[in-house]
Amino acid sequence: MFKRICLFLGLNILIVASVSIICDLFGLRPYLTRTGLDLTSLAIFCMIWGMTTSVISLLLSKKIAKWMLGVKTLGNATNLSDKERKLVEMVLRLSQKARLTNSPEVGIFDNQTCNAFATGATKNSALIAVSSGLLETLSEEELEAVLAHEMTHITNGDMVTMSLLQGVINAFVMFLARVCAYALTSMGRDSRRSSSPMSFYLFTMLFEMIFLSLGSILVFFVSRKREYAADKGAAILTSRNQMISALRKLESSRSPTKKEWEKEKSFAAMMIRPAKKSTISRLFSTHPTVEERIAYLETLTDKYLSNYSFSYRH
Numbered sequence: 001m002f003k004r005i006c007l008f009l010g011l012n013i014l015i016v017a018s019v020s021i022i023c024d025l026f027g028l029r030p031y032l033t034r035t036g037l038d039l040t041s042l043a044i045f046c047m048i049w050g051m052t053t054s055v056i057s058l059l060l061s062k063k064i065a066k067w068m069l070g071v072k073t074l075g076n077a078t079n080l081s082d083k084e085r086k087l088v089e090m091v092l093r094l095s096q097k098a099r100l101t102n103s104p105e106v107g108i109f110d111n112q113t114c115n116a117f118a119t120g121a122t123k124n125s126a127l128i129a130v131s132s133g134l135l136e137t138l139s140e141e142e143l144e145a146v147l148a149h150e151m152t153h154i155t156n157g158d159m160v161t162m163s164l165l166q167g168v169i170n171a172f173v174m175f176l177a178r179v180c181a182y183a184l185t186s187m188g189r190d191s192r193r194s195s196s197p198m199s200f201y202l203f204t205m206l207f208e209m210i211f212l213s214l215g216s217i218l219v220f221f222v223s224r225k226r227e228y229a230a231d232k233g234a235a236i237l238t239s240r241n242q243m244i245s246a247l248r249k250l251e252s253s254r255s256p257t258k259k260e261w262e263k264e265k266s267f268a269a270m271m272i273r274p275a276k277k278s279t280i281s282r283l284f285s286t287h288p289t290v291e292e293r294i295a296y297l298e299t300l301t302d303k304y305l306s307n308y309s310f311s312y313r314h
Contacts, residue, residue, distance in 0.1 A: 031045050031178070037178070037179065037182050039179075042175060042178060042179075043175060045174075046170075046171045046172075046174035046175040046178075047171045049170070049171070049174060050167045050168065050169070050170035050171030050172075050173075050174060051164075051167040051168075051170075051171065053167065053170060054163045054164065054166050054167030054170065055163070055167065057163065058121050058159065058160065058163040059121050061119045061120065061121065061159065061163075062105075062119050062120045062121070062125070062126075062127045065117070065119050065127065065129070066107070066127070069109040069111075069129070070109055070110060071107035071108065071109045071127070071129045072107055072108050072109070072110075073105055073106065073107045073127075074087065074088050074106045074107060074108065075088070075105055075106060083135055083136075084108070084135075086140065087106060087108075087130065087135065087143070087147075088106050090140075090143065090144050090147050091103060091104060091106045091128055091147055091151070094144070094147055094148055094151045094237055095151060097237055098151050098152070098154075098155050098233075098237060099155075100123060100124070100151075100154070100155065101123070101124050102123075102124040102125075104118070104120070104126040104127055104128045104151070104154060105120075105126070105127045105128070106127075106128055106129075107127060107128070107129035107130075108129065108130055108131070108132055108135065109129055109130075109131055109132070110131075110132050111131040111132060111133055112131070112132065112133040113131055113133050113134075113253065114131060114133050114134040114137050114138065114249070114250050114253040115130070115131045115133070115134055115250075115271045115272060116128070116129065116130040116131065116134055116146050116147070116149075116150055116271065116272045117129055117150065117271045117272065118150035118151070118153045118154050118159070119159055120154070120159060121159070121160070122160075123154055123155065123157065126154045126159075128147060128150045128151070128154075130143075130146070130147075133253070134146065137249065137253055138246060138249055139245075141238070141242045141245070142242060142245050142246035142249055143246075144238050144242065145234050145235075145238045145239075145242035145243040145245070145246040146234075146246050146250075146272055148233065148234035148237035148238045148243070149230045149231060149233065149234040149243065149246075149272055150230070150272065151233070151234075151237065152229065152230040152232075152233025152234060152237070153226070153230050155233070156226065156229060156230070156233070158226045158229075158230070161222070161226070162219070162222065162223060162226070165218075165219060165222055166219055169212075169215040169216075169218065169219060170212075170215075172211070172215065173208055173211040173212050173215050174208065176207065176211050177204050177205075177207035177208040177210075177211055178204055178207075180203070180207045181200050181201075181203035181204040181206075181207055182200060184203055185199045185200045185203055216284060217283050217284065220283065220284055220285060220286055221283075223286045223287070224285065224286065224287060224288050227286075227287050227288055227293065228288065228293065228296050231243055231247075231293050231296065231297055232296075232297075232300060234246075235297055235300055235305055236305055239305075240297050240298075240300055240302075240305060243297055244294050244297055244298070247290050247293055247294055247297075248290070248294070250272065250290070251290040
């Protein structure tokens with residue numbers, strides 16, 4: 001808990017400092033004036049805040065994941081077990097098959113649930129990490145399919161795509177929330193009088209929560225589509241049956257305990273299997289159900305997969 005608090009405070013200080021410097025460079029004026037909203041300044045301010053937050057989070061994603069999940073990297077480690085050595089070899093082989101310039105860093109985090117994730121700011125500085133439970137539970141063929149799924153996330157640039165999308169959503173949410181809050185708090189007031197700062201900021205927070213929830217629907221929709229694409233990449237790099245078998249094994253493995261869920265929930269969107277099944281609407285799920293993913297894989301014919309030339313996207 002102490003580490004999370006320190007990380008949260010440090011990240012926010014870094015973001016605030018970065019935004020302040022960028023605003024100074026742009027010579028950005030306050031967007032809320034005595035006579036009303038300066039929409040140009042507001043738009044620039046929101047874009048800077050939204051994109052800066054996402055970019056900094058992306059750049060620090062690998063370090064944060066290593067720290068918070070306690071990932072042990074295997075690249076330079078000695079005295080690897082047979083399973084750990086095979087894990088490293090699989091990632092290297094798959095990265096060559098996927099035509100990555102640099103093989104991703106490989107790591108293990110101590111957790112008895114079956115899970116894996118990929119993260120990193122670029123394709124050439126990525127990390128693939130698996131849980132100790134996954135390493136112990138899956139067969140070599142199933143493990144290879146899971147690694148291929150994560151490798152496809154890297155070659156497709158999904159970490160960058162999702163970060164940029166979230167940044168744009170954040171910017172729109174901030175802009176619309178402030179416009180709506182100003183319009184609401186200015187109703188019935190004399191044109192020469194500004195709205196109450198306190199009521200403006202309270203309504204801003206309310207509208208941000210509403211718009212962020214709506215924006216999340218789009219983010220989660222794109223996330224689910226990227227999962228299907230990663231499953232297809234895994235079927236191409238390994239085989240359709242390997243990926244289906246891995247998904248079934250993941251579905252049948254035990255659910256995380258409350259302690260494990262608390263540890264993993266910040267990274268649920270990056271995991272091949274969410275740390276906890278959502279009880280809310282499917283609109284707010286980062287992953288399709290296992291049944292939907294298997295049904296999608298079964299639509300991919302052997303002829304299609306054999307003729308598909310896998311190459312990472314530039």
